[in-house]
Amino acid sequence: MTSASSSTLSTNAELGSLLEHLKATAAERDRLGGHAAAEKQLIKAAGLLTLSIPEAYGGKSEPWSVIYDLVRRIAAADSALAHVFSFHHLQIATVILYGSPAQQRQWLGATAQEGLWWGNAMNPLDQRLVAQEFADGFVVNGVKGFCSGALGSDWMTLSAIHRESKRSLYAVIPTNQSGVRILDDWDPVGQRQTDSHSVVFDSVFIPADSILKAFDAAPTDFQSLRTCFAQLVLVNLYLGIAIGACQEAREYVHTQARPWITSGVSDAVNDSHTIRRFAEMHLQVVAATALADQAAAALEQAFEKGPRISPEERGHVAVKVAEAKVLAHRASLAVSSDLFEVVGARGAKRAFGFDRFWRNARTHTLHDPLDYKLDVLGRWALQGRIPTPDLYN
Amino acid sequence: MTSASSSTLSTNAELGSLLEHLKATAAERDRLGGHAAAEKQLIKAAGLLTLSIPEAYGGKSEPWSVIYDLVRRIAAADSALAHVFSFHHLQIATVILYGSPAQQRQWLGATAQEGLWWGNAMNPLDQRLVAQEFADGFVVNGVKGFCSGALGSDWMTLSAIHRESKRSLYAVIPTNQSGVRILDDWDPVGQRQTDSHSVVFDSVFIPADSILKAFDAAPTDFQSLRTCFAQLVLVNLYLGIAIGACQEAREYVHTQARPWITSGVSDAVNDSHTIRRFAEMHLQVVAATALADQAAAALEQAFEKGPRISPEERGHVAVKVAEAKVLAHRASLAVSSDLFEVVGARGAKRAFGFDRFWRNARTHTLHDPLDYKLDVLGRWALQGRIPTPDLYN
């Protein structure tokens, strides 16, 4: 199994206490919603913001399998903060995939040295943000929804529609740039601390050297791996939720649950029905984990190979990610609901916050529809057709 | 299908506006929790408190199939209020099953004339409430948890453990009797307005003529139908939640959902995956409804037959109720989760409150474990063994 043991993470004492803190406060922060400034500071303090940054720029060059494994571990404690953490790294991957050496050096170097946070305004379904050519650059106006991590970030990526061509460009801006206004409109049933507010851009100027992808540039197969990186973030978030739900269930059954009156056993851990439930929850987790690890290995291999990857190689990664996504989606929902079957009636007390796993999973698994992912997999399985690189594959 | 059309309910204009009001305010009241005094007043005003009371005592003598159908309709709008409503009638059934003619006349007559609410402190798993013989009656001391509907009620049923024999007696007391104190400790993840607080009894005297079941009386087969009445309340609450989730999903898809970008259709209602999802949700509901209706018919027939029913007849009712319970349990969880697959990402907005269906279902389906209900059904199916009348069968 993918493991962080060989990385610098294993000796990271801050990480352990970070995870403990996140877990201990997750239920309360879920109730409150809002911005988790203190927790983001702890993540930064643990040195976790530079994991995906190449050593050449001062980062830790951790393999993505290690980062995804960490996403899971954080998500098991608090999937909202895991989202903010993983989206930070997704933007770094974006800079590596799309950025010129100079851009990488500038932004990733600064990120590593100063411990900066990245947010995003990349949501491709929202086409209200428009870029117009102006002087040596662009001016963007409009709104972008679901901008996870933008609040409290130092830099952010964005995508905007080029007014004339209707094609999209990607760029990087400092979050505190004049004309950028982050709304307070993220109030969902789950993933309540991902800060996925809308961002309003009021005549925000972007100089030409901050453009990551020109409007008239088609992504290469290598660049289109960004979608795979993003989808695999989701996979590992779902998986972390399932793992966290299992852990909470196990702890509760060991420490608080009472055996049912007709169970014939004196401890809840020996209830045969509870044992069976754990078997099924466990299987959900191990199957999804196996596919998530395969997908991470495939992605890592393609990422390392770089721009030379073929469409087939890129398609293979997308298939592995899609397979893992379906299983992780289902595992997160099944386990976070079945958790209640094993904790029983007293576990529905709001103070435990056990419903947050399901609400987090349910909110997050709506990112793009499962049914359309199955279409992609079915065409692969039946017709041998690799997924067309697009916004979600 | 069971229908209220032949009853007085069909011409009940207050009922229509009650259901509309409950639906319109359910999400907000779910967020707030607490006591729904205004809504309880509307239920009373609609004349719904006397449905189960025999005409002889001034009630409406509605068949239980009509009452259960109404439980579903209310639960589709607001399953917490449906719980309070149905538990009121469950206590009336308790008085009919256990009470002497004089007790029935006194309590049910007053209930019908004055439009009184019933609550309960009957939770059989909680054995902390103790009754001691005193003068011509009993004094009870202790605490009882999960006392749905006690707050704001006029009368309440209770069960207490007889100190010497350790066997339980049932009684009726006025809720405002001195020494009765309702705590404020019901704060669950769902079913937030059922007022299922704990109640403290501090030397509360119960005169002999308020005892419904003496501690040394074993329930007859007829009396033990109370468990079937209670379990069938749960069935119809679960079912109502599933029906309500389907309705919300349908309305949203018709009015607010956008088709997915690769769907190839211009309206979400024509998305083939959405259509398939509705087929499965619909099947969950119709199958559970069919079994719930069968169970209601069986229970009604047994109830009408009265004390002459045989153990086998009673057992048959219990089997039908158990069958319906498993399907309704599963339907409520499946539909309230799949609702999100069809509404999509924007449906996770907290203002819609779409997660309340799952939270309500999830909280309520923990009443007694599904797995043990399956044991009962398996023994029936394999061994022909009818369920032993007990606290949950």
Next chain:
Amino acid sequence: MTSASSSTLSTNAELGSLLEHLKATAAERDRLGGHAAAEKQLIKAAGLLTLSIPEAYGGKSEPWSVIYDLVRRIAAADSALAHVFSFHHLQIATVILYGSPAQQRQWLGATAQEGLWWGNAMNPLDQRLVAQEFADGFVVNGVKGFCSGALGSDWMTLSAIHRESKRSLYAVIPTNQSGVRILDDWDPVGQRQTDSHSVVFDSVFIPADSILKAFDAAPTDFQSLRTCFAQLVLVNLYLGIAIGACQEAREYVHTQARPWITSGVSDAVNDSHTIRRFAEMHLQVVAATALADQAAAALEQAFEKGPRISPEERGHVAVKVAEAKVLAHRASLAVSSDLFEVVGARGAKRAFGFDRFWRNARTHTLHDPLDYKLDVLGRWALQGRIPTPDLYN
């Protein structure tokens, strides 16, 4: 539950021994395949061929709910013979729905008096049978596949494509008419004794008064109930298979199964896993049964109402039948496979023939695809669209 107890069937001693004989010989006849002449003779001898024929024509006028219940009971013993039996009655229903009073009198009268068997060549997907106008009637030429029950029948219905208009006509012919040749090409993995061979028609003349539906007549809503009758035959066959599989499993567990070595019980009937399996099998059966009974009641009501039924009433029947079909389809496959989990390794002995339930279900459930039935139900549930009367709805 629908019951035959009120009908003449309950006092039918031949029926009991028929069912026993069918069950006792089903495994062996499944292995052999071929025509079950002796068993068809027993069905006739038990007086079961006239159940659906109106009393006015000398039949028993049994309600269709009774007939469908009998289909199930026969199918529990032998679903191939149940198919032959039910298709006989389906053709009688066809004559009632489409035939003139004179046609009904002639064919149904003769059927009742002489105890005749009906077969069919109606398969609407097979359009190779062509009718050409000739003198006062038609000459048909070509082939028709899947002609269940034609072999050994006295009369048969057929559908043929009118050469000029490409529209279909229905007719009745004596099976032994010159030019009719029944092939020997039915060799499937299940339902091996339904005689669903192809039939070759070599210049077979059909006089005008044997035409049931003219090529230029569109079926009325009432006539299009034929599809509902046919689909409900399938439902009850599937259900019978599930019921039969449960019965065999129960008998085996009681009489032959050994408890697993780590079960901790001395009798297989007390194995908790086996008990759980029976609970699930039982639930599959009762849910599908409830919907099948609802559908039969709806169909019966529409049939009795006659040509006055509205498209909505007809659509309601089709919806109820479709709902039942999905559940019965799934129940037959699930139960016939799970049967093996409870009988264990020694139950795989070919002499028991326990695999015949699954093979029969699997073969028969391919009649028309489940997925398209779900489309129909989804459109009903989401869009309120009643099924368009067609070949399968």
Next chain:
Amino acid sequence: MTSASSSTLSTNAELGSLLEHLKATAAERDRLGGHAAAEKQLIKAAGLLTLSIPEAYGGKSEPWSVIYDLVRRIAAADSALAHVFSFHHLQIATVILYGSPAQQRQWLGATAQEGLWWGNAMNPLDQRLVAQEFADGFVVNGVKGFCSGALGSDWMTLSAIHRESKRSLYAVIPTNQSGVRILDDWDPVGQRQTDSHSVVFDSVFIPADSILKAFDAAPTDFQSLRTCFAQLVLVNLYLGIAIGACQEAREYVHTQARPWITSGVSDAVNDSHTIRRFAEMHLQVVAATALADQAAAALEQAFEKGPRISPEERGHVAVKVAEAKVLAHRASLAVSSDLFEVVGARGAKRAFGFDRFWRNARTHTLHDPLDYKLDVLGRWALQGRIPTPDLYN
């Protein structure tokens, strides 16, 4: 994914034609049942009998991951022959685990040089074979059931109950030894050519140096890996069945299936429901494959480590095998049944033999009950308890 590409298998031309031959003849041989002498000869001719034998004894020393991968590939074509093949290697593993260096050299050397087949009479549930001490060895008398591969083998392993101690010993005998009589009593619904007959032993003498495990020796953790080897054989057989069913379904849909009349597409491969079905079948296969590969890697690692493995290491292997077993069990049943949903009614023709996948899966998955495997996994997941080495874990 585990791959044979690095092994000698990849250049093995006989293997390709063997697999083709097995696939082409599997349906017919399934119908006939009986001993597949010709196919066993082809397996031998392809050099596949020495794969698991150490190079030191003249074998190919292929890693077990390669052998298990080959079991899958053979099982995809013909799971009965795959069983015979894999049980041959299981006996070789038994000799390596339990045998002295001298025994290994003698038996494995001869096997490698002469291309011998191994069978078995090891079924631990059948305790009718009794060993009595005699001269310098034992005499065994009695019967053993389910002796896969014994017929046509050169050597066989056996387990017998030591008459005095009631404990079991393992031994090796030449199959043609006097007193050994193979019955003809294997006639199951699937896996029809595994030759799993009973074997009668009539005063068969076993010299002391042919004893693999003495009756008074408890298996070490290393030796008890035999159960893991055996269980992983089952896993890969199930998986091969699922893979084979997918392949057949795909080929049929591409070459023979017709789109459904209301599908709106002209080719069955573009039917959206069929695509969805393949997605689900594919996911069943990839998830089970991932876990099977993990289990093979864990087993291989433990096997290579040898007698030094700890109980925990051994337990970890058993857990991985159990996880894979549940998923493969379910995949084999689900895919082999769903195959029919995609091929449609004409695919039920017996000549295709498509039901053999399900019959093979169904027969084989009864080896030891799924429900008890789930118990083991549940105890691991909830209690952290590693499986006790026993007959099935």
